Amino acid sequence: MSTTMRDVARAAGVSVATVSHVVNDKPGARIGDDARRRVHEAVEALGYRPNALAKTLSEGSSRFIGLVADAIATTPFAGQIIHGAQDEAWRHGFVLLVANTEGNDEVENDAIAMMLEHQVRGILYSTWYHREITVPSTLQQSETVLVNCFTADDSFPAVVPDEEQGGRTATAELIAAGHRRIAFVNTTTPSPARDGRRAGYRAALVEAGIAVDEALEFDADPAQEGGYDVAAAVVDSGATGVFCHNDRVAMGLYDGLRERGVRIPEDIAVIGFDNQDVIAAHLRPPLSTVALPHYELGAAGVRTLLGLEAPPVGGRRLIDCPSVPRQSL
């Protein structure tokens, strides 16, 4: 098979212990310059590559971190979480074991079992949209950090987006652009996003001394169709600025407004949420929005799993949703 440490030792005329020491550059190891050199040469010559599995077995602790996601395929979001988690894991010498469950409980349990059998240091349990979950019982046996989700009793450390701050940011952008009559097209789906963004919207208005007017708050299906359908009502409301629950709704709203001859941003300014690149960056005009910090969620998840970041006290760590200005306001 492949060349082992023994082969290297033999070739260098030293013991495996010596090879181990120089290969790992162990701190308190007194190795003669000569031996060290010979080992390095042998490693080169033989193309030696350490067996990480054997190392793990011997050391007793693995360098794996598990990431179970409910929807890698369906959305571009999961990709960002994976990416952030992986970068951060690598930074600390860890490797990601990724499993996609597509919401199937059985697959989920298998995935977790598989990870446990591979001695993962811990498991990141993530969802593609921010929501409350109940964690599978198997997870109790492992260090677990929730990413983009949380439990009702906050019994697991969790990392989630700060929806309220995001809503406040979006609304504040509109206010900063001079708008006072600001509509809010929220989602019909009950969720932390719905409640949080609304709270942020209202807080920003209050902060700016603008009266909250519930007649300016609309509900729409959180997709293009919802935004399109609500266009008439938004126009009728007399709003000069609209904060949309997400970019897809904004995209539909664009269509609805255009059909009515309403120009963006001259007649109505629009801001979205999610910063879904395929959409936001390429609408006409490009859509100002607020980004969901998926990359950072993944990274922060890994950090709290590894204990590099004190676990959030209240249970959930809130991650900022930054503003992404473009030309729609």
Place this chain on the structure above:
Amino acid sequence: MSTTMRDVARAAGVSVATVSHVVNDKPGARIGDDARRRVHEAVEALGYRPNALAKTLSEGSSRFIGLVADAIATTPFAGQIIHGAQDEAWRHGFVLLVANTEGNDEVENDAIAMMLEHQVRGILYSTWYHREITVPSTLQQSETVLVNCFTADDSFPAVVPDEEQGGRTATAELIAAGHRRIAFVNTTTPSPARDGRRAGYRAALVEAGIAVDEALEFDADPAQEGGYDVAAAVVDSGATGVFCHNDRVAMGLYDGLRERGVRIPEDIAVIGFDNQDVIAAHLRPPLSTVALPHYELGAAGVRTLLGLEAPPVGGRRLIDCPSVPRQSL
């Protein structure tokens, strides 16, 4: 630490060999019913979970497959490849080790080294868009299958989408809908997609007895902006149907056509390519398109890596791009 096979053996009053046999349900192992039962009970009682790493080390062959991707985060496509690869890998008892390189060579080499150290059975090297590549030298040391990419000399087994068949399919849909004057908005970027889809477009026309008219072929930047900009030319061409290089171009074209009062599909039928869900399914009207078979690419990649599917003879295995009919034609 965690409970080992020895603990189970002790608890069940048998040897580790016996435990190993019953836990793995070894075929040619004569184990008494009683012993078998006692082992199972002990496993239950102690919550024993086999250590996959030790198993691998002992067996000498790992159950890992590496997947290096150049852009997990940037597109929804990579997710599909990962998903397909993972499902197929699991089906055969393998686990995916995913690494995202974002096109960075150094990261890529580290990723490959890491995978090799983890004794992966082989590596899937994938790109988010179909293209020619040169494989990193480190990959020579491993079983490698290219996914969604290929080398100039086809020296590595590769699995790629059948662009030509896709182009033919798209065009045939338009023809089947009764169109004879069909425009093609191709990308300006040289690529297998550009050449393949054009070849397919022309082949379909010829097949239907329609003369190829190069005045009906346009080049556009492969994004919304490109589609928008080409709208005037398309309208002027007198085409009654348009095949767009991708869904994003189609999205831009929608805008351009709408501005000119041209209705879809009444005045002009449109078909896209990629089946990018966020876009295609939610345009007005929903966009008919041809899907890039990312899931299947990942799955087929795993299969050829595991030798379950004879490696493509010519070098590349072509995967079909299926039609996804909606309401734009």
Place this chain on the structure above:
DNA sequence: ATGAAAGCGCTAACAA
């Protein structure tokens, strides 16, 4: 400064 040897959790001959 270097080496011998035990052991990580498991598998697979081979004995019994």
Place this chain on the structure above:
DNA sequence: TTGTTAGCGCTTTCAT
């Protein structure tokens, strides 16, 4: 039918 034992490739303690 079951147990003993020798590895798998590596780390690490303890001698030398």
